[in-house]
Amino acid sequence: MRQRIAIIYNAPNPDLYGTTVEKKASLAIIGGVEAVHQALVESGYSVVRLSLLPPLESAKESLKCLEADLVFNLFEGFDGCPETEATVADFLSELGLTYTGCPGNALSLGLDKVKTKARLETIGIDTPRYQLLDPRTISLFHLNYPCIVKPYAEDGSNGISEESVVHDFASLERQVTTVSNRFGRRALVEEFVDGREFNITVLGTNEPKALPASEIVYSLPPEIPRILSFSAKWDHQSIYFEHTKAVCPAEIDLELRERITQTALLAFRLLGSRGYARVDFRLDTAEQLKVIEVNPNPDISPDAGAALQAQAAGMTYNQFIEQIVHLAT
Numbered sequence: 001m002r003q004r005i006a007i008i009y010n011a012p013n014p015d016l017y018g019t020t021v022e023k024k025a026s027l028a029i030i031g032g033v034e035a036v037h038q039a040l041v042e043s044g045y046s047v048v049r050l051s052l053l054p055p056l057e058s059a060k061e062s063l064k065c066l067e068a069d070l071v072f073n074l075f076e077g078f079d080g081c082p083e084t085e086a087t088v089a090d091f092l093s094e095l096g097l098t099y100t101g102c103p104g105n106a107l108s109l110g111l112d113k114v115k116t117k118a119r120l121e122t123i124g125i126d127t128p129r130y131q132l133l134d135p136r137t138i139s140l141f142h143l144n145y146p147c148i149v150k151p152y153a154e155d156g157s158n159g160i161s162e163e164s165v166v167h168d169f170a171s172l173e174r175q176v177t178t179v180s181n182r183f184g185r186r187a188l189v190e191e192f193v194d195g196r197e198f199n200i201t202v203l204g205t206n207e208p209k210a211l212p213a214s215e216i217v218y219s220l221p222p223e224i225p226r227i228l229s230f231s232a233k234w235d236h237q238s239i240y241f242e243h244t245k246a247v248c249p250a251e252i253d254l255e256l257r258e259r260i261t262q263t264a265l266l267a268f269r270l271l272g273s274r275g276y277a278r279v280d281f282r283l284d285t286a287e288q289l290k291v292i293e294v295n296p297n298p299d300i301s302p303d304a305g306a307a308l309q310a311q312a313a314g315m316t317y318n319q320f321i322e323q324i325v326h327l328a329t
């Protein structure tokens with residue numbers, strides 16, 4: 001009998017968002033689900049889809065009723081509650097289901113950029129210097145400008161715009177206030193690392209392997225900060241989108257490629273990742289590599305970085321998805 005795979009994902013709710021671009025970002029999950037579905041069908045699996053809706057309790061009830069040999073986990077957390085991504089993975093483990101991608105503890109660690117930084121630092125992996133600040137503690141600021149102010153437990157460049165990069169106290173205070181108010185917690189203020197940006201996807205369980213790295217190449221006018229902002233990811237009309245492109249494989253020498261690869265493999269293991277994860281880096285002015293973040297279960301849509309890297313490694317999209325299925329435990 002054909003193996004039955006259930007794809008689980010969050011039912012998007014674009015009505016929760018005010019702008020067209022935010023609505024589009026929230027719907028992007030559907031493109032990924034469709035692509036994975038098609039790849040699995042073409043590989044001979046019998047596929048069902050289950051979209052999960054809040055509250056968590058009813059999502060859990062529907063998971064209990066799943067009749068599948070394997071769960072393909074594309075659940076990214078409910079709108080406004082990114083931490084539910086990890087809760088659902090934990091629940092799949094509790095139910096004894098075989099599922100793709102990372103376990104709950106890696107997902108929850110990856111979501112928390114501060115915990116990830118602390119963990120990476122224990123084995124000497126460099127990350128940008130940082131502070132967690134809110135409007136009441138802003139006078140404690142002691143980093144060097146420029147800095148970037150971002151939420152510490154979000155993804156998809158949520159809350160990251162041109163204004164996030166600050167050069168003076170007035171703009172720092174403004175951004176810390178904006179981020180703290182919007183996300184209801186302290187803002188992560190990091191020193192801005194202004195060099196080349198790379199990301200690399202790691203696949204595996206006990207013996208993970210890294211795919212070829214990508215470089216995010218910016219051709220923005222000099223007055224606009226080179227960052228992968230929310231617009232760069234989602235707003236096709238924006239100057240950011242137009243002037244940001246992923247080049248894979250990155251044009252780098254062997255030494256840098258080795259450094260990126262080895263650091264990514266260490267970070268993958270350190271977070272307890274399984275299946276697939278992507279590590280984002282920047283180089284500083286002294287060519288030192290800094291980890292910006294680790295993304296367990298990153299976007300695997302056909303146009304996302306991970307899929308481009310798989311292609312550069314010689315895999316078709318279907319083979320890449322099949323590989324993720326094989327790595328499920």
Ligand SMILES: Nc1ncnc2c1ncn2[C@@H]1O[C@H](COP(=O)(O)OP(=O)(O)O)[C@@H](O)[C@H]1O
Nearest residue numbers: 128154155156157158190191192193227228293
């Ligand atoms: N300390 C930093 N220095 C330079 N650029 C940064 C820094 N932190 C974030 N960025 C830029 O912002 C983008 C998004 O930040 P990131 O922390 O990866 O958030 P997300 O989890 O939303 O992807 C990065 O891809 C990078 O371009």
Ligand SMILES: [Mg+2]
Nearest residue numbers: 156157280293
């Ligand atoms: Mg990122």
